[in-house]
Amino acid sequence: MDMTGTERIEAPIGTVWLALNDAEILRQAIPGCETLDKSSDTEMAATVVLRIGPIKARFEGAVELTNLNPPHSYTIQGEGKGGIAGFAKGGADVSLAEDGPDATILSYTVKADVGGKIAQLGGRLIDSTARKLATQFFNNFGEKLRSPALAPES
Known part of the structure; x- marks a missing residue:
């Protein structure tokens, strides 16, 4: 599955960068995320519960940040096992990318692969679920940045 998109976030680029590296903000923004623990500046462990069609599964996995170019870009890679x-x-x-002094354009290109029972559900269901989860993530992420109590300090 491949997916690309852009989102306009109502926060300066430095604030968005800090939030993308803040485990607590990410935990609250990722749909179904139960835990997200940072083990280093570039590694995290996560537990996420997702429902894809009739299958509900708890995924446990590792996430790594690479190709860091603060505050402009990075690559996030992960793998999770759902039993x-x-x-x-x-x-x-x-x-x-900056969009004026108080907004940021976030662009992403996602490549993902699934296997096991989930893969048997069919590409259209998996793609539509992935797009729905991406929309939920960006809605949650943007909301967290608009909350002064949760937004990271620049």
């Missing part, structure tokens, strides 16, 4: 439901692995190239 008998299967696995998911992939990555995203994320880039940020």
Whole structure:
């Protein structure tokens, strides 16, 4: 599965960059995320519960940030195992560009692969679920940045 998109976020580029590297903000923004623990500046462990069609699974996995170019871009790669439901692995190239002094354009290119029972559900269901989750993530992420209590300090 491949997916690309752009989102306009109502926050300066430095604030968006900090939030993209803040485990607590990410945990709250990722749909179904139960835990997201940072083990280093570039590595995190996550537990996420997702429902894809009739299958609900808890995925446990690792996430790594590479190709860091603060505050403009990075690559996020991860792999999660969901027991008998299967696995998911992939990555995203994320880039940020200023859109005036108080907004940022976030662009992403995602490549992902799934296996096991989840893969048997069919590409259209998996793609539509992935797009729905991406929309939820960006809505949640933007909301967190608009909340002064949660937004990282620049």
